[in-house]
Amino acid sequence: MADLTGKIGNTVKKILVSVGKNNKPIYTVMAIATANGIFKPISSLTDKKEKPEARKYAALREFATECVAVPTYWACGVGAATLGAKLFKDNPEKKAIARANMMFLGVCTAAFVVIPAVCSGALIILDKILGKDKPEKNEPAKLDVTSKTPEVQVHSDISTKFGANLYRPSMNTFINRGGLKI
Amino acid sequence: MIPPILTNPAIYNITQTTQAQVAIETGLKAVGRPGFILLDNSIDKNTKKYSSMKEFLYQLTCMAVSLGVVIPVFKKGSFGIARKLFKDEAVFQAFKKSDDFNKFRKLSQDEKISKLGEINSSNGKNYELKDINEDLAKGMIEVTSIAGSILGLSILSPLISRPFIRPVLKTLGMGEPKQQTPQNSETEPAKVDVKA
Numbered sequence: 001m002a003d004l005t006g007k008i009g010n011t012v013k014k015i016l017v018s019v020g021k022n023n024k025p026i027y028t029v030m031a032i033a034t035a036n037g038i039f040k041p042i043s044s045l046t047d048k049k050e051k052p053e054a055r056k057y058a059a060l061r062e063f064a065t066e067c068v069a070v071p072t073y074w075a076c077g078v079g080a081a082t083l084g085a086k087l088f089k090d091n092p093e094k095k096a097i098a099r100a101n102m103m104f105l106g107v108c109t110a111a112f113v114v115i116p117a118v119c120s121g122a123l124i125i126l127d128k129i130l131g132k133d134k135p136e137k138n139e140p141a142k143l144d145v146t147s148k149t150p151e152v153q154v155h156s157d158i159s160t161k162f163g164a165n166l167y168r169p170s171m172n173t174f175i176n177r178g179g180l181k182i
Numbered sequence: 183m184i185p186p187i188l189t190n191p192a193i194y195n196i197t198q199t200t201q202a203q204v205a206i207e208t209g210l211k212a213v214g215r216p217g218f219i220l221l222d223n224s225i226d227k228n229t230k231k232y233s234s235m236k237e238f239l240y241q242l243t244c245m246a247v248s249l250g251v252v253i254p255v256f257k258k259g260s261f262g263i264a265r266k267l268f269k270d271e272a273v274f275q276a277f278k279k280s281d282d283f284n285k286f287r288k289l290s291q292d293e294k295i296s297k298l299g300e301i302n303s304s305n306g307k308n309y310e311l312k313d314i315n316e317d318l319a320k321g322m323i324e325v326t327s328i329a330g331s332i333l334g335l336s337i338l339s340p341l342i343s344r345p346f347i348r349p350v351l352k353t354l355g356m357g358e359p360k361q362q363t364p365q366n367s368e369t370e371p372a373k374v375d376v377k378a
Contacts, residue, residue, distance in 0.1 A: 013268070013318065020321030023198045028328050029207055035336035043340035084188060094189045101188050104197035112210040116218035124224070 022100065025107045026077040030070055037066030057130070061123060068122050069115050073107055076114055080106025200327035201253050205245065208335070212241035232356050236347055243343040248334030256330030257323060264322045272313040276301050280323050287316060 019027065041059035044050075050058065084102025088095040187193060196202045216234035219225075225233070257280050265274045276298070277283040286297055295311060302308055351357070 009267070016321030016325060017315070017317045018321065019324050020317035020319065023200065023203075023320075023324045025197055025203045025207075028200050028203045028331065031328055032204075032207075032331055032335050035332040039336040040340055043337075043344075047344060049344075087188070097191060097194045098188045100197050101190065101193050104193070104203070107203075108206060108210055111207045112214040116214050120218055120222060 024077070024100070025104045026073055029073045029077075029107050029111070033066050033069040033073060037063055037070070040066070060130075061126070064122060064126055065115075065119050068118050069110075072110050072115050072118060076106040076110035077103045078106075080109070200324045200331065201249065201257075204253070204327075204331045204335070205249055208241055208245040208248070212238055212245070215241065232351065232358065235351060235354070235356055239347045239350060240339070240343050243346065244335050244339040247339050247342060248331050252330040252334035252338065253327050256326045256333075260322050260326035261319075263326070264319070268318070271315060271318065272307075272309045273315050273319045275307070276305070276309050276314065277319070280319075283319050284323075287320070 040062040044059040044062055045055050047055055047058075081099045081103035084098035084100075085095055088098045196206075216238045219234040219237060220230055222230065261274055261277065261280050261283070264271070268274055273283065277286065286294060289297060291311075298309055298311060298314070348358075
């Protein structure tokens, strides 16, 4: 047991010394993004003021955002650091500083531009998958005024159907009627 | 032509501090994320304004909570924890507070020796400069700051911002945007043309 505690203590000590020698910005931002990916969706799911559907959707969006953020921070930070080291490969003293500074610039670029831009695209895809871009089914039906309806056949010349004497009184009009007979 | 910023030692010192990393990153998020919301053409103007302002206030809350409360508390407590974890380490015995150690780190070699002499005379110990593991002490400060940032940004900020942001947005005259209904939308049902 004492051995195990000693081993854990040594490992912790090594990690602390490593961080103390070079506190890489990607350690901090990736740790925060990972924690955000776990705790922020939980926080959204427990928000009782929101509707259950909205809560689930917000939690999923936050989780997706952090899923994008973690690899982006890593890629931008490490990529920029490698570039910085290549720029000063002949000067070992400046190389270490350039590596650290470029990693920080890479992380800043990721936070400021790359992650919001990638998230905008990724969330559009997520919305399409979840069907959030389509109008809701219970939306009231709109009156269709643009499409053509079948025209009603109206006979303008009624006399052709009923004959020419439609309104011409004849003696038959007055016979077989009830009432006073003269 | 390589910009001198890449090899600037002052920037290097800033990049090595967790507090500065968190402050700059959160500041950039507070500008970048609302900016991208405002650039999104697929949402209407009111929703854009509301969402971007909400995101901006959220990031400001994160920054205030982390930098103002959590990181300083964790930083102060770091040496207390370290003294219990590493009982034999001279650095945690010689310096009671992390601030004292940070001041010591910035001194020149000769100044460090004289400062250590002062500490030895007051403590009755005989520490030498080689006994002081600066990397371990700095690592302890940074790791506790990272832990504090996680607590502040991921756990406390969402809880604190929830009851705080909505009233602030209302005070600013930005109520939650209502969903478009057929009555107020552009696609209002057409009136029946009785003249036709």
